[in-house]
Amino acid sequence: MNTQIGTARSNPTQTFAWLLKREYWEHRGGFFWGPMIAGGVMIVIAMLTLIIAEATAARHGISINGMNLDAISRNMTADQVRIFNSGVTAALMGISVPVMVTLFFVVFFYLLGALYDDRRDRSVLFWKSLPISDLDTVLSKVATAVVVAPLFAIAATIVLHIVFLCLISVYAAFHGVNPLPLLWNPVPLVSMWIKLVCMIPLNALWALPTVGWLLLCSSFARSKPFLWAVALPVGFGLMVGFTQLLRQLSIPDSWYWKNIVARILFGVFPGGWFNIGNGKLWTAGSGDDFNFSLSRLDLVNSLLNWNQILNALGSLDLWLGAIAGVGLIAAAVYFRRRRTEAYS
Amino acid sequence: MNDAAANTTSPAANIVRARGLAKRYGTTVALDNVDFDIAAGRIVGLIGPNGAGKTTALKAILGLAEYEGQLSVLGLDPRTQRTQLMQQVCFIADVAVLPRWLRVSEAIDFVAGIHPRFSREKCLAFLARTKLQPRQRVRELSKGMIVQLHLALVMAIDAKLLVLDEPTLGLDILYRKEFYQSLLNDYFDEEKTILVTTHQVEEIEHILTDLIFIQNGRLVINASMEEIGERYCEVMVGPDKIEAARALRPLNERGIFGKTVFLFDGIDQKRLAELGELHKPSVADLFVATMKGTYA
Structure with a gap:
């Protein structure tokens, strides 16, 4: 038999890996440098804070030399060590927030442009001249948004934590305090980092409606995908609000904003599923007292609590959203298949 | 397979x-x-x-x-x-x-x-x-x-x-x-x-x-270059034979150096040779002649 179609086949796994690599090439500024710069800014802020604190202390003649953390740590009870570790974890999570916010913006705009930018500059014709299915193309963008980008952000977070701890350690050592036994306790550190990585699938499931909606707008819009993505649900919400449509069905308007708008626009924020567990996160910030109360440390730590993660995995909201997200992604594939034009 | x-x-x-x-x-x-x-x-x-x-x-x-x-x-x-x-x-x-x-x-x-x-x-x-x-x-x-x-x-x-x-x-x-x-x-x-x-x-x-x-949206010509060479022919005709050439219903005519070039489709080349010098039309000339009036 003579040579026929299909004598040479592409390897699907290899193709997908190349698609992910392509996304990275195009967006390394956002995926790699974005979180790194956010982390760098936090380090600079931390350094300035320490310098100002030092200068202030010197001006007022306050000395913290001679405080023997070593001795304190040796005399701490197991419970006290746990609380201290919770504090360190909470502090480290706190300084990581800007990295996560950066990740949110990077992924949000990445998804909005993912199936639109190449139509606008017509390079879609080049990608479509290669033997890649539209399903694979769209799935590679989903995977990039929910796995690759978060992995880079977590890597940046870990770097930030290590640099921050080094900074504090140098500061402590400068004042004659040995930081090693308490600050560098590897168990809570490593367990926190592992949990960050383990939360990727949960974050991904939670993000699916947003991923699907943004990709759908990106592949559907002939121009201005941002307007489609944001103005449509918000405009619809306002209209529903004015006409009291939902209230006639005895559904409060807040239901629409919380379960539809927030889910299709803000789902890519890491840990966004958290408030469905016990809803404490949004009320906890109202207290004005600056005492790190036990409950507040617990709150931050409960974000990293396995029970909390299992709770979220068991919630109906999560799975209904995930199903809707898969539907939206399928619609994005449909339009990717048919649409190659965009107005520039 | x-x-x-x-x-x-x-x-x-x-x-x-x-x-x-x-x-x-x-x-x-x-x-x-x-x-x-x-x-x-x-x-x-x-x-x-x-x-x-x-x-x-x-x-x-x-x-x-x-x-x-x-x-x-x-x-x-x-x-x-x-x-x-x-x-x-x-x-x-x-x-x-x-x-x-x-x-x-x-x-x-x-x-x-x-x-x-x-x-x-x-x-x-x-x-x-x-x-x-x-x-x-x-x-x-x-x-x-x-x-x-x-x-x-x-x-x-x-x-x-x-x-x-x-x-x-x-x-x-x-x-x-x-x-x-x-x-x-x-x-x-x-x-x-x-x-x-x-x-x-x-x-x-x-x-x-x-x-x-x-x-x-329609195909006007769909042929190999050999077929086109056989079918289409350009003739450079002097002023005396213009009427005879027009009688053969040319696709196009254009003036050049006091002579007129006619483009014919499917006319016997021996007959055309009597009118004047024969040329193979360029694709561009053929195109212009065929697409006459497209934008009118």
Whole structure:
């Protein structure tokens, strides 16, 4: 038999890996440098804070030399060590927030442009001249948004934590305090980092409606995908609000904003599923007292609590959203298949 | 592989087979029930004025647009089997569609990674003849260099059908000549088929084996270059024989140096020789004569 179609086949796994690599090439500024710069800014802020604190202390003649953390740590009870570790974890999570916010913006705009930018500059014709299915193309963008980008952000977070701890350690050592036994306790550190990585699938499931909606707008819009993505649900919400449509069905308007708008626009924020567990996160910030109360440390730590993660995995909201997200992604594939034009 | 599949793609079979191919955009008819075949080993020029339906036809062949009617490319349905089809079909659609952020080395790595019929050695050999550097990004390249890169990528793919849609638009004459020369010398063989649209007809005239003229969504001429040479003839007629020439219903007439050139379709060449000097019409002249009144 003579040579026929299909004598040479592409390897699907290899193709997908190349698609992910392509996304990275195009967006390394956002995926790699974005979180790194956010982390760098936090380090600079931390350094300035320490310098100002030092200068202030010197001006007022306050000395913290001679405080023997070593001795304190040796005399701490197991419970006290746990609380201290919770504090360190909470502090480290706190300084990581800007990295996560950066990740949110990077992924949000990445998804909005993912199936639109190449139509606008017509390079879609080049990608479509290669033997890649539209399903694979769209799935590679989903995977990039929910796995690759978060992995880079977590890597940046870990770097930030290590640099921050080094900074504090140098500061402590400068004042004659040995930081090693308490600050560098590897168990809570490593367990926190592992949990960050383990939360990727949960974050991904939670993000699916947003991923699907943004990709759908990106592949559907002939121009201005941002307007489609944001103005449509918000405009619809306002209209529903004015006409009291939902209230006639005895559904409060807040239901629409919380379960539809927030889910299709803000789902890519890491840990966004958290408030469905016990809803404490949004009320906890109202207290004005600056005492790190036990409950507040617990709150931050409960974000990293396995029970909390299992709770979220068991919630109906999560799975209904995930199903809707898969539907939206399928619609994005449909339009990717048919649409190659965009107005520039 | 079963026999049915083998038959549809055997070398003797047509690479492209269209029957009743139609496409409408609202009330505009872009393609009006056209039938055509493209055989293997041909270089087919698809020529027509702006808006005649060329790009629509190419998009249908490439599975980039919906259409009505039957269309089979390499025995595959472009609508449903696009991914398989693209292993065998390459296209350069318009210039400068390579993504601007892509580096030369990344372009080669990516195509090598996903295309089972790509030869990195061939691609590098083509690029060695250019000034392109691996680290350069597409946005740093001139239009001509972008086309060189795209052509190097495409020529390194052992595909059965190459579709070119205005590949040299906006390039200077040096790049244009080089483009078609490379295609002819280093790429084309009897196993390959090239389908090209362009407005620069004069430049590809000598490499075409077949010509398809398309106007208002219909095929006006669909013939091999030999058939066209037999059918169409230009005669340079002196003032005394003008009336006799007009009586033979020429397609077109134009004045040149006090004489009149008539273009005839399917008139016996012996008879035409009595009227004056015979010429083979250029594709451009044929085009102008055939498309008279398109924009009127």
